[in-house]
Amino acid sequence: MSAAEKMSRRDEMETLLPFYLNGSLEGSDLEAVEEWLASDPAALAALGEAEAEFSGATAANEAIRPPADALSRFAKALDAEAGPARKPAGSSWLAQAWGRFMAVPVGVAWAAAAVLLALVMVQSFVEPGGKGNDFEIAGAQDDLAKMPFALVKFKPDAKMSDISAFLGSNGLKIIGGPTADGVFRLGIPAANAADYTKQIGLIAAQPFTETVIEGRKPADGG
Amino acid sequence: MTAATETDRALVDRVAKGDRAAVRLLFMRHHARVYRFVARQTGSEMMADDIANEVFLELWRQAPGFEGRSEVSTWLLGIARFKALSLLRKKKEDWIDDEAAAAVPDSADTPEVVTMKEDKAAALRRFVNALPEEHRVVIDLAYYHGQSVSEIGEVLDIPVATVKTRMFYARKKLGEALKAAGYDRGWP
Secondary structure (H helix, E strand, O other): OOHHHHHHHHHHHHHHHHHHHOOOOOHHHHHHHHHHHHHOHHHHHHHHHHHHHHHHHHHHHHOOOOOOOHHHHHHHHHHHHHOOOOOOOOOOHHHHHHHHHHOOOHHHHHHHHHHHHHHHHHHHHOOOOOEOOOOEOOOHHHHHHHOOEEEEEEOOOOOHHHHHHHHHHOOOEEEEOOOOOOEEEEEOOOOOHHHHHHHHHHHHOOOOEEEEEEOOOOOOOO | OOOOOOOHHHHHHHHHOOOHHHHHHHHHHHHHHHHHHHHHHHOOHHHHHHHHHHHHHHHHHHHHHOOOOOOHHHHHHHHHHHHHHHHHHHOOOOOOOHHHHHOOOOOOOOHHHHHOOOOHHHHHHHHHHHOOHHHHHHHHHHHHOOOOHHHHHHHHOOOHHHHHHHHHHHHHHHHHHHHHOOOOOOOO
């Protein structure tokens, strides 16, 4: 190897040393530097010089101190730029509804929850052509229109889980409402007037019931 | 995955979905380096402050289009470089001077006089600062920002071969300056 070629190789290795030190070197360049470091007595001294440059460059950069309030000023600029927060993507309508529900006062929350409850109950119990908890529903819209019902208002502090469990275990369904003042139309699967009256009494006796008003009774009712 | 271990790319994905907390996390991770990078290029901390803020607002705007072809840090430095150049051009400052780039760093005192008062580390820091901008930025990107040859090419929008050439001359100038100051390191 001539002196010129040797110098050229040295130049090339010196050029690659900073990248060897920062760990970004790979492939044939990495192999070449490692081979050089292993074979040339001058290479380790050169590596030491590059490390000194590394320290010098780092110190020169770190001598510059960003302003301490940079983040707070950026946050304000971001708010000015972005305007109202974007809706988080990927969450379901139910999760979003639940989030909104959790953000409102208890009294209002209950009305909102009642709407959700009604949606869930109707979806699960009166799906057209589907099966209810204890009986099959056919031609649901007609059946719902003819179904015996009562108008019910629940207490503001009632727990949704208690109501849901009670309705489910007695075959009762929310088929309408709530009105502006929180009154629900409750479908009552009673075969006769006596059964209807018994169910109304049962609803009225629940701790979460505020008011029950009799509506349409079964056909044989008086 | 906690915020502390969440990758930059995962955070950019969150930013793309409108997550402001994610952009603030990225700001905390990268702001100081972006700020220093711009300050070193422009020589103005006031400009660095404005541009660094703009870089992260740009991150907010461009996150939905980020394809992950480069590291987030490289992407941010590329944006910072572009914005700094644009601002400097507006100010009609001829900041890249090829003749100056070819010259050994100047100083008010001769290197010998200065280095009599300081050790080698301090001298190196001083010589790095005195490098022409096109050489100093390559030194900064490699040593301080940990960028690879190809990443530096991406940030500066120059070919890989040019990155290597600039690194060669940058290190050569540092060696010459050290030699003139009495620290002969055997190369060049």
